[in-house]
Amino acid sequence: MKLQVVYFARYREALGLDGEALEGDFQVLDDVRKALLERGQGYAVLAEQNLMCARNQELCRLAEPVAEGDEVAFFPPVTGG
Amino acid sequence: MAIRVQAQPFDAGQEVNAMHAANVGVGAVVAFVGYVRDFNDGREVAGMFLEHYPGMTEKALDKIVVQAQQRWPLLKVEVLHRIGALQPGEPIVFVGIASAHRQAAFDACNFVMDYLKTQAPFWKKESTALGPRWVEGRQSDQDAAERW
Numbered sequence: 001m002k003l004q005v006v007y008f009a010r011y012r013e014a015l016g017l018d019g020e021a022l023e024g025d026f027q028v029l030d031d032v033r034k035a036l037l038e039r040g041q042g043y044a045v046l047a048e049q050n051l052m053c054a055r056n057q058e059l060c061r062l063a064e065p066v067a068e069g070d071e072v073a074f075f076p077p078v079t080g081g
Numbered sequence: 082m083a084i085r086v087q088a089q090p091f092d093a094g095q096e097v098n099a100m101h102a103a104n105v106g107v108g109a110v111v112a113f114v115g116y117v118r119d120f121n122d123g124r125e126v127a128g129m130f131l132e133h134y135p136g137m138t139e140k141a142l143d144k145i146v147v148q149a150q151q152r153w154p155l156l157k158v159e160v161l162h163r164i165g166a167l168q169p170g171e172p173i174v175f176v177g178i179a180s181a182h183r184q185a186a187f188d189a190c191n192f193v194m195d196y197l198k199t200q201a202p203f204w205k206k207e208s209t210a211l212g213p214r215w216v217e218g219r220q221s222d223q224d225a226a227e228r229w
Contacts, residue, residue, distance in 0.1 A: 009132050009204035010215045050218065057137035059200055073134065073202075077218025080131070080162060080203025081115055081174050081194060 001026055001068050005036070008075040014042040029053055030062035032072055050077050082150070082158045084142045086133065088165040093175055100157055100179045107156050107179040111186035113194055119169035121216070124209040131164045131173070134202035138162075145196040149178075152192070153185040160193065162203065192229050199226040 003026070006019035026032050033053070036043050045051075054073040055064050066072060093114045101107040117129050146158050157179035167173060176193045180186040205216040 006134075008134055008202065009206070054134075054137060054202070057134070057140050059141070073137070075134070075202065076204070076215070078199065078202055079205045079216040079218055080133070080201050081198040 001066070003032065003066060003069070004071045005032065006071060006073045008073065010076050011045045011074055014045045016042065026066050028062065029055060029060065029064045029066055029072060032066060033062060033074065036074075045076075046074055048076070051075075052077055082143075082146050083160070084139060084146065085159075085161045086138050086142075086164055087161070088163065090163070090171055091161055091175060093172055096159060096161065096175050096177055100159065100177045104156055104179070106181060108181045109183040109186045110177060110179045111183070111190040112175065112177045113190050114172050115174040115194075117167050117169045117171050117173055121207060124207075124211065124214075126169060126207045126209055128169070128208040129167045130206045130208075131162075131167060132204045132206065133162075133164050137202050141201045142197065145193055145200065148196070149189045149193050153180065153189045155180050155185060155189055158189070158193070160197070162197075162201070164203070195222070195226040195229060198222045 003022045005022050007015050012018055024035055033046050037046050052075050056071050097110060097112050100110040119126055142160050155178055159177040161175040163173050176190055178186040178190045199222055207214055
């Protein structure tokens with residue numbers, strides 16, 4: 001399965017990238033997060049308890065199923081307004 | 082309904098006037114304006130950068146406004162949010178709600194702001210004398226959104 005993963009704010013800075021293409025066997029969004037976490041270094045931010053995520057630009061939970069071609073996003077709690 | 086995400090400053094007075102300009106059925110307008118402060122969490126703030134998630138931001142705001150419209154009888158809703166570089170004293174966000182009677186407008190404005198604070202993908206980065214820092218999400222904002 002091919003996905004596009006995007007990062008924002010503090011996570012984007014920790015990783016030094018806006019996003020990346022990812023290929024693997026994933027069922028839910030948490031599988032994607034865990035696969036990335038295994039890479040170590042900057043990816044450690046994805047272990048944060050208050051991490052937020054989105055699938056195809058809609059907020060969701062880590063248990064959300066993922067499908068081919070999805071855009072998955074990981075980011076810290078939002079602080080607008 | 083109008084949703085705008087823009088780098089340019091706005092005039093809150095003009096926005097309020099536009100809330101009832103074309104509709105004499107409007108009996109109440111409630112508006113919230115958020116500004117950049119020059120002090121936060123123990124540090125002086127010289128400026129701020131607002132990052133967002135292009136595409137999702139508009140969708141998230143749209144969803145929040147639709148929810149407000151389903152809960153209260155609203156005549157007009159406007160949400161305006163700045164992005165990019167901002168200086169202390171500049172407006173960040175405008176939420177305007179027009180309705181026939183005040184209570185719906187007060188409640189809906191509060192609701193939209195609480196949801197915007199916890200669900201719209203914006204992030205603030207402050208410039209301080211000790212260097213830049215990301216503003217952290219607050220539990221009090223989460224609690225405020227959960228009461229609805």
